[in-house]
Amino acid sequence: MVSVHGWVIPRSRRSEPPFFTKNQIISVLEQVGTLLQLDGANPFRVRAYENASRSLSSHEDNLWETVQEGTLIEIKGIGKGIAGLIDEAMNEGTWGDLDSLYQKVPKGLIEMLGVPGLGPKRIKQFHDELGIESIAELRSAAEEGALANLPRMGKKMEERILEGIDLLARFTGRRRLDIGLLYGEAFERRISSISGVQRAQLAGSARRRKESIGDLDIVAAVENEDIEKVTDAILSIPGIAEIKGAGDSKISLILESTIFEEAFSNSTIDEGVLAALGGEAWEELESNSTIDAQVRLVPPHVFAYTMAYFTGSKEHNVRMRQRALDMGLRLNEFGLFPLDGLGDAKGLEAAANGMPAMDETEIYEHLQMKWVPPEMREDMGEIEAALSDNLPSLIEPYQVKGALHNHTTASDGSASLSEMAEAAMALGWEYLGIADHSEVLNIGGRSIGVPQHLVKKQGNEIREMNDKWSTEGTDFRILHGSECDILADGKLDYPDSIRREFSHVVGSVHAIRSWRNRDEIENTEILIKAIEDPTFTILGHPTGRIIGGREGFPLDMHAVLRRMGELNSDGVLKACEINASPYRLDLDWRLCKFAKSQGVPIVINPDAHFKKGLKDVWFGVQMARKGWLEEQDVLNCLPGSVIEERMMEGK
């Protein structure tokens, strides 16, 4: 459901400029786009606001400085109008005439956008003609049959809206990447095994490894004469909760977790993904858990084009089509065609005259570009990099040699030191960093941190184990760190003398509530103060977000990373974690490239609380890939013998 929470124009709490932060500006611009749609504005004007919001969020420089320099309009997508708006907001603390727009559009209309089949046009029509301002009013109007009499409406639309309202209540929100991939892999395998399907592959945000997945897209290559047979077979796959629609080229479904039973017993799931998922995520699925899925059926010779198209992202595709147009070509899900001589041929008919492509590499070659890995297709600079042959060589899961943030029974983990070490060795790792919680941490009134007097005991155990491996000639070691709480005032838990004994200190915020009650500027200052402590090594789950659960606390992460970069250039090691738990995936991948540009090393940490949790590193690697990171950018790609030294040097 589109949450209505937060749909008010922000008021500044500050007494001097800048009155608003970059994140506040970005969110207002995005909301204005939506509000304008509901107000019936010119769709291109709507897109201008959406584009401005997007381009600002990938703009890495300090926005306040840009405003002061007067160079706002040099940012692509920001012209005179929006630049004036941003200038006014930051300098004066006012939003021009946007107040009236926020006032004008009833909040219930925003919620209605979440109803499948309802868009801004119909919502506006209902509002203008019938005075409908909320989902509740919409439901009763539909039940009374009041909607069917409107122009271009009818009984069927009315029913669809009622179903849509129910659906919205039942199947709300997106799925975490791990859950989405479980469904996606299972569904892909089932479709691949249908006779008549020549190839089938998962596309969409799952293939791009987004941290959360709205619905699954699967492309299947099927000859024309097999379409009917294959469609019937797909519709009879067990695990389908509902069929939403089925045409010649597209099938829309809702899947439920019963799809897994046979898929798992046949071990048909991709081994790499299954290993990463460890089966844990599946066991946790509720029986009423569902996910939307679309299957596209296309002739084999256009499969690559359709894969590229439905892998997205939408923004990447727009840029690709623009690139094609620049070369006098048209690109769509069926092929790439010269614009002249295309005539009236559309869709598949036109594909006969298109440029052939056996795989995606050839599509990019036709456009004189290097193939872009799916994870990078977000229009975050990959188009330019692919055109100039400057794409990074992305990190691979096998390049990770250990991890630095994991727990044992000494705090809230469920496995002992030696059990965790064995599991790490089984993964082929050369080291395991243990970072149990510090003393202060208690969750639900129960203290789970390691008290001061037990820190030394843990250190002794680790030393004994390391000595044993060393005499045996085993290339494995445990690094004795701590996940040390960053207190609300920016101080670190434990006395200095204890912190200095650890090989590394992962500083993490756990008392999220007090950080959420402060503003971005204050939080940023306090967090930077904590990072500057000489014993501080790694920033753990920087914003505290839980995917699908809660937003992180307000923070200017660019400013934090800039400061960490300065400290690194002074020779002090300050690394930033990508917490690899699929619940967190924090640092956000969108910030990885910036961290790299500032010279901040990244550590991919599973934050494992049990043996299988170590495998979550796989998800962290996916995020690092989305963030353009290479092997040398990631600290825990260093071999065991080197990483100890690196941490000593960095103090």
Added chain:
DNA sequence: GCCGTTTTCGGCCCGACTGTTTTCAGTCG
């Protein structure tokens, strides 16, 4: 509202599906 070797106006990515119509508008991805 933004943008511009076609720069101050007239474009702005493209197609399938659905339900409403009898040629098309709205929605979705």
